[in-house]
Amino acid sequence: MNGSDNERRHSRHGLAEVTVWVPAEKAEAVRGYARRIGQRRAAPEREEILDILRQHRDALANRFGVVSLSLFGSARRNETKPHSDIDLLVAFAEGRPSGLFEFVDLKHHLEGLLGRPVDLTTADTLKPRLRERILAECLAVY
Incomplete structure (x- = not known):
């Protein structure tokens, strides 16, 4: 099968x-x-989510300055659906992230590891009306 036959077969x-x-x-x-x-x-x-994140703990610390990650939301409750995102609360080493681009780069990196969208937040950016509930629900990944 030549390249164009293969293309036609896959395009179907x-x-x-x-x-x-x-x-x-x-x-x-x-x-x-x-x-x-x-x-x-x-x-x-x-x-599965916890295992993946724990396997990459050292790499996340070295590359992004991640000190801790916690899981909350539907994944924490083990109620994810095929299109659910994964909610993560992150704490960074002092001076990290170095800016918005590094934060977004971490978000994209986590999405690549987990194969789905990630909603990444820090404790200080939680909305006051949700803060107590989210912090109470958090499950420490590490």
């Missing part, structure tokens, strides 16, 4: 081949996005 299934050059440090996040949009995944179990 709504697929297209795409090659993208990205900075090396973004490759993992891009792969995660591709996995997420390329397949329908069952909602992840809470333990």
Whole structure:
């Protein structure tokens, strides 16, 4: 089968081949996005989310200055649906993140690791009316 036959066969299934050059440090996040949009995944179990995040603890600390992560929301309650996001509360080392771009880069990195959207927040940015409930619900990842 030549290249154009292969293209026609895949296009009938709504697929297209795409090659993208990205900075090396973004490759993992891009792969995660591709996995997420390329397949329908069952909602992840809470333990799966915790395992993934714990496996990457050192890398998150070294690259982004993450001191702790906590899970809240539907993933914390183990009530995720296929299109649910994952709510995470993050605490950083002093002086981190160095700016909004580093915060957003962490968010995208986590989305790549988890294969789904992440709602990332810090304790000091929680809305006052939600703060107590969210902090009480948080499950420490590490």
